[in-house]
Amino acid sequence: MAKKNESAFDRLLKKLTKATPIEEESSVKLDHDFDGIQELNNPLPPWWTAGFIITIILSVFYIFYYMVQGKDSQYVEYQREVARAKAQVDAYKKAHHIVDANTVTVLTDKKSLEEGKEIYLKNCAACHVADGGGLVGPNLTDDYWIYGCDIKSIFNVITNGTSKGMPPWKALGADKIQKVASYVLSLHGTKPAKPKAPQGKPCKRG
Ligand code: HEC
Known part of the structure; x- marks a missing residue:
């Protein structure tokens, strides 16, 4: 009512x-x-x-x-979105010359290598010696490498360090790490005054 x-x-x-x-x-x-x-x-x-x-x-x-109809599930849609976002991040990094372990390339221009040398002498020479011959750390001029001799492996080792005495250098930033890694590679084949005995496996850079 x-x-x-x-x-x-x-x-x-x-x-x-x-x-x-x-x-x-x-x-x-x-x-x-x-x-x-x-x-x-x-x-x-x-x-x-x-x-x-x-x-x-x-x-x-x-x-x-x-x-x-078999349309994409939320999971498939999610994966597609993530893949698209990742591609955008990669494109951005490429466009702005931001390097990471996947996109890093060897720099060969004089200016970058000189900057790399400066970084090396300041941070790395204490353990690897100024001429790369090795002391606490391995000889960086020979054909023997513990973690690989390609730019990506070297970039990785420098960035993250190792559990056996190589400190991580993430704080330098990817840009500087790329330069010092390129400089390290440029030391290959040089003749250090007191080369440390080879460590690791023979490694040929392609
Ligand atoms: C405190 C000493 C120390 C300093 C400083 C140091 N390293 Fe090392 N580094 C080591 C040691 C020890 C190893 C070997 C690590 C292992 O066997 O796991 C090593 C390994 C490496 C390797 C790998 C060599 C291989 O055979 O795979 C590279 C490349 C390297 N260092 C580069 C650098 C660079 C570049 C710097 C400066 C930014 C640097 N290191 C600073 C001690 C040092």
């Missing part, structure tokens, strides 16, 4: 919930009682039932879309 001066909102709420008004509760009360806790046999609220039916109807479209 619609009461007078009932607002439109109250009427809507009533329609959506179909809850029994508090004065009529005794009509829906179930006759069990646990320590004073009682249960009302209210109908399912229509808003909830409608939502339930809508999800069932939507599921038909989902089944059709993903299982019959």
Whole structure:
């Protein structure tokens, strides 16, 4: 029974919930009682039932879309997005000459090698000796390498260091590491005053 001066909102709420008004509760009360806790046999609220039916109807479209038409799942979409983002990052790095272990190349221009030499004398000579002959660290001029003689391996070793005494130089930044790595490679074949005995395996740079 619609009461007078009932607002439109109250009427809507009533329609959506179909809850029994508090004065009529005794009509829906179930006759069990646990320590004073009682249960009302209210109908399912229509808003909830409608939502339930809508999800069932939507599921038909989902089944059709993903299982019959075989469209990409969220997982495949996610992987595609990640791959696209990665490609964009790579393109950005390339365009802005930002190097990392995957894109690093050997620099051969004089200016870069001179900068590389400066970095080397300042940070590396204590252990590898100014002429690269090796002392605490291995000889960097010979054909023997522990971690590989390609620019990527050397870039990696310098960046991350090793567990056997080579400190990480990440703080130098990729740019400087590329220069000092290129300088290290330029030492190959030079004749240091006191070459340290070979360590590692023979390695030919392609
Ligand atoms: C505290 C001493 C020390 C300093 C400083 C140091 N290194 Fe090393 N370096 C080592 C040691 C020790 C090793 C051998 C590590 C191993 O066997 O795991 C090594 C290994 C290396 C290797 C790998 C050699 C191979 O045979 O694979 C490279 C390349 C290298 N260092 C370059 C550098 C550069 C460039 C710098 C300066 C930015 C530098 N190191 C500074 C001690 C040092």
